[in-house]
Amino acid sequence: MAIDSDLELMLRVCRGDTESFEVLLRRHRSPLVGYLCRMVSDRSLAEDLAQEVFLRVYQARKRYQPDARFTTWLYRIATNLALNAIRDRQQDSKLNGGAERTSDGEAGSRLTEVADGRPTAEQELIRSDRERIIREAIEALPARQRAAVILHKYQGVDYAQIGKILALSDSAVKSLLFRAYESLRTRLEPLLKGGQL
Template sequence: MLKTPKVAAPEPSSDPDVQLMLRFRAGDENAFRELFEKHARAIVNFAYNFVGSRPRAEELAQDVFLQVYRAGPRYEPNAKFTTWLYRIATNACLNEVRRPERRYRTRPLERDTDDPGERGEIALPDPDAISGESALAGRELEARIRDVLGALPENQRAALVLSRVDGLSYRDVADALACSESAVKSLVFRATATLRRELEEFL
């Protein structure tokens, strides 16, 4: 279980989502509905990128927002709302993949960081746009990426998905994973190095 990190609390006025949570804490159900409508799709996509199953990702997202709902009466703005939300989502996904009866194949990454010096791009061909041997190679590469991602250590996979797929900053990933930014960079670096090594024959 990831530890809850101590992060600087934002001023409520600086984070509209924190304001919504404070309204919800005060009894405004519409505020929770706004938060759900704003963030539900992102949490489903995060869970899908992590566990590789759309139906289970949707169930996990419901579980995450149920936790948010139940936390409403005792909510304190000790972090950005999205940091707090992704911390809950990350814990839910990690608990899910640790269940012995669950085995998931992670989908390929779709997004990268904006820092060219820290990118580990893996250009995926589109099997539907090409034919013959090239299409077969593209499908083989995609399947191999899923296998490699699924075999990564949990924290490496979490750091990679949060930063490269969901686009969180290293600072926000660090807050969500209860570690330092340098640790996040190390996790992403090691995960990317593993991807490059395991996919060398395709690159």
């Protein structure tokens, strides 16, 4: 059986086919929640934002123009929501005297607790520690660099598509990624020195 493309499914959703929307939801929920979790470092907020993304897609179904990939549209909505959430949190953090790091730390713990519902072995502890260092290194990046790295590295989105999602030129995307990787190289050095590879 041929797998329907996102475009075909979305065109059916435009005509009122709710089952096609459920197919799109099942197909994209995991990557989308994963993306938003990495972006905002808070599982609960990430799920709220992902829910909002799907709701907006559904509500805008009649206005959908198949001139770009469905995932470009999906991740553009998600990225805008995530960047707004990050900015709001930073503003709240400034108002609350810099509680952002604490909040992030708690969020990180929550993520680990939810993800690891099973008993933790020593190897798992080391792995979790390595994940924490990576997460903190990516969290420390400016929001757009963070989005570019996550889209490129974890969502497998190509540079042209990242450019459309972030409204940047190809060369600006490459420059953004270069600066992000330069920062990450420095921040991830403890993993190299600590032999956690």
